[in-house]
Each structure stands twice: as structure tokens, then as C-alpha cells.
Amino acid sequence: MTSRQRGWSLTHESLERLLLVLDSDRDVAGQKYEAIRTRLIRLFEWRGCRSAESLADETIDRVTRRIDEGVDIRAEDPAVYFCGVARNVLKEYWTSIQRERKFRQSEPSAESFEGEDHLEQDEVDERLDCLDRCLSQLPRESLRLITLYYRPTRGERIAKRSELARELGISLGSLRVRAHRIRKTLEEGVNECMKQRANS
Numbered sequence: 001m002t003s004r005q006r007g008w009s010l011t012h013e014s015l016e017r018l019l020l021v022l023d024s025d026r027d028v029a030g031q032k033y034e035a036i037r038t039r040l041i042r043l044f045e046w047r048g049c050r051s052a053e054s055l056a057d058e059t060i061d062r063v064t065r066r067i068d069e070g071v072d073i074r075a076e077d078p079a080v081y082f083c084g085v086a087r088n089v090l091k092e093y094w095t096s097i098q099r100e101r102k103f104r105q106s107e108p109s110a111e112s113f114e115g116e117d118h119l120e121q122d123e124v125d126e127r128l129d130c131l132d133r134c135l136s137q138l139p140r141e142s143l144r145l146i147t148l149y150y151r152p153t154r155g156e157r158i159a160k161r162s163e164l165a166r167e168l169g170i171s172l173g174s175l176r177v178r179a180h181r182i183r184k185t186l187e188e189g190v191n192e193c194m195k196q197r198a199n200s
Contacts (some may be wrong), residue, residue, distance in 0.1 A: 008065045010180055015173050018064045022078055030171045036060070036079050040086055047090055055093060057180075059086045130193035134186050142182050149179040 019029035022036075040056035049055055062085050067073070075081040135143060148160045165175045 008061075008068070009184070010061055010064060010177060012174065012177055014064050014068050015177050017067050018060075019171075019173060021067055021073055026171070030173055032078070033173050036082050039079060040082060043083065043086055044090065049090070049093060055086075055089055057176075059089050062089070126197060127190060127194060130190045130197075131186065133193060134189035137189070138182070138186075145175075146179060146182045146186070149175070 019026065019033060022032040023029040037056055037060060040059050041052045044052035044055045059082060063073075063082055066085075073081045135146075138146070145164065148164050150157065161172060161175060165172045168175065170178075
């Protein structure tokens with residue numbers, strides 16, 4: 001179960017508490033945060049996970065939630081604690097993959113589902129249409145931020161995120177919180193748009 005499913009979401013205050021745990025110096029804490037996130041992404045990539053960045057963010061969210069709940073991270077190197085939590089996230093990831101495979105194996109043969117691919121593509125098209133509508137309703141600054149934050153290639157994303165954070169005069173961690181909020185708004189908007197279409 002993800003942090004979001006448990007009714008917890010990342011806030012600026014939560015992020016500040018996390019950074020304080022990493023280091024009392026704000027700049028050093030920011031550097032440690034980015035180093036830990038990069039290490040987590042590589043860890044999940046090495047394990048063959050399809051969504052390494054999302055899993056890394058989920059790991060950070062869980063650690064941040066635990067700090068919010070009063071858990072004292074006693075590890076001399078906080079990165080060790082993050083990696084421990086990442087192992088649990090990884091186990092849950094592979095369990096979900098195995099369940100998905102078992103479910104697919106238990107399904108009737110593909111011949112029973114003529115036209116299924118067409119239906120799935122229709123749903124994808126509808127979701128993309130809803131996303132376009134939600135993006136068009138964002139303030140110009142938010143649209144630019146989320147567009148630059150999620151660049152087509154990883155190399156571009158890393159460079160643009162650093163550049164954008166400097167331009168806005170905020171840390172990379174604060175930039176992540178802003179992007180997280182915008183993405184959450186978009187997800188909720190797309191889901192609401194799909195519900196309205198289903199009920200129409």
C-alpha cells in the first residue's frame with residue numbers, strides 16, 4: 001500500500017523535516033537528498049523495475065511519512081535507512097508483478113477477447129484527451145513547470161530540473177513538491193473527467 005493510499009501526502013513542511021534529518025545545513029541536506037534519490041533510482045533500475053523513478057519517490061515518501069509520525073532515524077548514514085525501506089518497496093513491487101502474471105495466466109484464451117486491444121486503445125485515447133483538457137486549464141507557470149520537470153529523456157530531465165530550481169530560487173526538493181502537487185491535481189482531474197464520460 002502506498003503512502004498516498006494511506007491518506008498521507010507530501011507537504012512542504014514534511015519535506016523540511018526530512019531535510020533537517022539529513023543535515024542541519026540546508027544546502028548540504030539538499031545535496032544528500034538528491035544523492036539518495038539518485039542511488040534509489042539506480043537500485044530499482046538494477047533490479048529491472050520498469051518505473052524506477054516512481055518507486056524511488058515512493059520510498060522517499062514512506063521515509064518522510066515515518067518522520068512525520070515521529071520515527072527517529074538512528075542510522076549514522078540515513079541512506080542506509082532509505083535502502084532498507086526500498087527493499088520493502090521492491091518486495092511489494094515484485095509481488096504485484098507476480099499477481100498480475102498469475103491473473104493473466106488464469107484469464108480465458110486470447111481468442112475470447114477479440115477487439116480487447118481496440119477497447120484498451122480507446123480508453124488510452126480518452127485518458128489522453130482528458131489529460132490535454134486538464135493541462136489546458138493549468139496556470140501558465142504550472143504548465144511550464146510540469147512540462148520541464150518531466151522531460152522526454154532522463155538526461156534532459158536532470159539538467160532542466162536543476163536549471164528550473166535555480167530559476168525559481170528554490171531547492172530541488174521544493175521543486176519536487178511543487179511538481180508532485182501539480183501531478184496529483186492532473187491525476188485527480190483526469191480521473192474525474194473519465195468518470196463524467198462514463199456516466200454520460
